Amino acid sequence: MTFVELTYWDIALAALLLTVNAGLSIWLRLGMERQLAIAAIRMVVQLTLVGLVLKALFATVSPWLTGAVALVMIGFAGYEATARQARRLSGPWGYGLGTMAILFACTLVTAFALTTQIQPDPWYSPQFAIPLLGMILGNCMTGVSLGLNQLFGRAGKERLAIEAMLALGYTRQEALKPLVRESVRSGLIPIVNSMAATGLVALPGMMTGQILAGVDPVQAVKYQMLIMFLIAGGTAIGVLVAVVAGSGRLSDERHRLRLDRLTPIK
């Protein structure tokens, strides 16, 4: 197995393909040349910065620095999970709920994988911890976002049914159960689809990357399976925590539906 090192010229050559996109945009008058250029430049700048940060991080191997980077990543994931929702909890809960669920699920699953399966030395080694957390985080964020979007988006539409149950003396857990179930299902659909299609529809990026880097494909497949299970576990925990906590905030201790705690519909 060999690892082929890339030069900047190789990358520049690949970037020439963008001229095809630009040409297409000009020919068809799509008006996307500017967006395309900005997106490409952003990608190059962001990845270069990430590369430099990771290089410095890997050289240091400090638990505090690793933890700080992980927290920043989780903070961004929490923001992204709630940013595009039609309705969300008002006040600090809006951002806090999704972020706390992601924080809980992703750190738990990442720490589990680092301490029991991968076991690098030290266990918090950023070379393993950060990419692993990133992969779990990306999927968990999507799941939490979809789950909460369903929960808060449909609560208003289902109000009559939920309040009919509450008015008849059902508990808030009973009244919100159909909505909670649907919301958890929504949050889990992407990862279930992704697991079912892996290897048939698409070769996962991490596995492909390892193979390109010269790793034995069987080893790369094992890593990919491990990652998929961690992602599925992390997403399930994150979605469940977020939706159950969200449903708790959507009701109160007197078993009332509290739509007033949601932001107005966008």
Next chain:
Amino acid sequence: MGDVARTRVEAAEAGTALLWVRGLTRAGLEPADLELASGELLLISGPSGAGKSLLLRALADLDPNSGEIFLKGEPRNRFPAPQWRRLVTYLSATPGWWAPTVQEHFRPEDKDIAAGMLARLGLPPQAMEWDVDRLSTGESQRLALLRALVQCPAVLLLDEPTGALDAKSTAQVEDFLRERLANGLAVILVSHDRAQGRRLAKRSLVMAKGGKLSEGPP
């Protein structure tokens, strides 16, 4: 009357009335006082948007509210909320349904009793198997009333329960309510139908715009 004496009188009233309410308020509602005896129907009328439904919802504790409420001498906060709502049950003008068929909306122990009462509301025996999607507004209102009554609440809070019914179905619902009133059920009825109020209620309250309650015509 001094404050202490009045407190004593009110405490005695709270013990004797089935439902005793003082200073019940929430956003959009002036503090409301009312009492209700067992077997009594109290009519609440007033213009649309005055807050009649808000008052019923506050009584059922479905929205944040404050005030003193006693049921059979017991303060509301001594009851867990679900138990309170089984005893003081609110029925919305637009009933909600949460499962595909009618029978799934009844607790297992109530299904047979409910099936036996269908005819009293002018509904056929197979109504329990109906899909809720195909219910007409009138059928939905009557089945929702049955769903609430079969749980034997002490107080029923009815919000325009016959708004979508024809004269015959309205009469059936009223007969059914009279029978339950004779058995001790107490009802607070919000209705725009003055004739219905005269047929069923001996006492009425009027809610003005802004949510202020006052004695209505007998």
